[in-house]
Amino acid sequence: MTTRSEPGQDRPDPGLEAITSERRQLINLAYRLLGSLAEAEDAVQETYTRWYAMSRQQRDAIRSPGAWLTTVAGRVCLNLLGSARARRETYVGEWIPEPLPEHTEWISGRQGFTMADPADRVTLDESVDLAFLVLLESMTPAERVAFVLHDVFCHSFAEVAEIVGRTPAACRQLASSARRRVRASRPATTPAAQRAGIVRDFKQAWEAGDIDALIGLLDPDATAIADGGGVVTAFLHPIEGGERIAHAWAELARRRPGDMTFLERTVNGQPGLVAQQGGVTVTVLAFEVTGDRIRRIWVIRNPEKLRRWTRG
Structure with missing residues (x-):
């Protein structure tokens, strides 16, 4: 036929x-x-x-x-x-949405390491910040x-x-x-410059292992959640309370490898932090800031969710 x-x-x-x-x-x-x-x-x-x-x-x-x-x-x-x-x-x-870096840092994780096609870029606005995406996860x-x-x-x-x-x-x-x-669920908006300053102060206090300074930056009812996906080490259950989080972060600072550096980066369009070891991003931290305190911290360590954060 x-x-x-x-x-x-x-x-x-x-x-x-x-x-x-x-x-x-x-x-x-x-x-x-x-x-x-x-x-x-x-x-x-x-x-x-x-x-x-x-x-x-x-x-x-x-x-x-x-x-x-x-x-x-x-x-x-x-x-x-x-x-x-x-x-x-x-x-x-815990499962946390995949964090996105700035466009200039985007890497394709499919066929090796190349800059992402502009057609694949996500517009980074308030509908894509990590706090909003986590809230969407609670919906049917x-x-x-x-x-x-x-x-x-x-x-x-x-x-x-x-x-x-x-x-x-x-x-x-x-x-x-x-x-x-x-x-x-959405907190009152804190100006972007103020959020960036609070995250910067948190970074400095973390690097110094300054528990008092960390407590001062954290809401007393703050929550920290980590996502390692069972692939890398991460705390499995949320840490509740500003003091507990401060002590946990001071301990992390004490144990960090000598070649690990903390960098200020934009995470889903909001001020965040990145931990790199040997030039490779191993952790991305996103924050929800209410007023002048940090209310939530999301720690993404699952390597599958960090492929776009490291240049090869």
């Missing part, structure tokens, strides 16, 4: 540039939905695979390729969120998708409903529930 080519199948796709230009938006969406850039890249790849699995005629019949790609990416992420919950139940220790998959798509990316509830598989009214309720949770 001879199979005839589809009409126009051998011609360049005139919409190719428009389709590929959607990649950055899709990466931004998927990272906020999944909290992992590696998983976001996989979700976007699956979305494009489904696009090109269609015939040329089917693709040409789609009036808004961008909307189609967003819908499919949203559904892929929704499915991944469900399976991710099951995987994280067996995760060793449907809540998270509805909230991010509507409140962050400004999609209508009719569009959200097509992705989530519920009515627009139900999606409105999902987003409203998520919004209340965000408002109840």
Whole structure:
């Protein structure tokens, strides 16, 4: 049997540039939905695979390729969120979203060490700071998708409903529930310069092993959470209380290797710290600052989440 080519199948796709230009938006969406850039890249790849699995005629019949790609990416992420919950139940220790460095530090972790493609960069705004992503983790998959798509990316509830598989009214309720949770959990904003100064003071006190100075910088009810993924050493349970955290950090300073250095870096668009050993990033620390005190510290040590932080 001879199979005839589809009409126009051998011609360049005139919409190719428009389709590929959607990649950055899709990466931004998927990272906020999944909290992992590696998983976001996989979700976007699956979305494009489904696009090109269609015939040329089917693709040409789609009036808004961008909307189609967003819908499919949203559904892929929704499915991944469900399976991710099951995987994280067996995760060793606490699971923290993958931290992102500044664009100039980005490294591709897939095929060796090369600078990331600009189309893969995530826009670093308040919807991507680590405290916000951790809060999103507390939502159900449907809540998270509805909230991010509507409140962050400004999609209508009719569009959200097509992705989530519920009515627009139900999606409105999902987003409203998520919004209340965000408002109840988000602290009052501390000016960026003040946050950077507090993180800098914390770094100096940590390097000096100054327990009193550390206690003064930490909220009495502060919490420190670490993610080693069972691959490297990290405390498995959160450390509660400013004094306990201060003593733990002073002990870390006492035990640190001689070639370890602490650097001030931007983590997901916010002031943070990086620990490097032999030029390799081994720990990334993100902070939530309320007023003039540190309320939360996230310590990411899982090497799988730090591949974009080290130049090779």
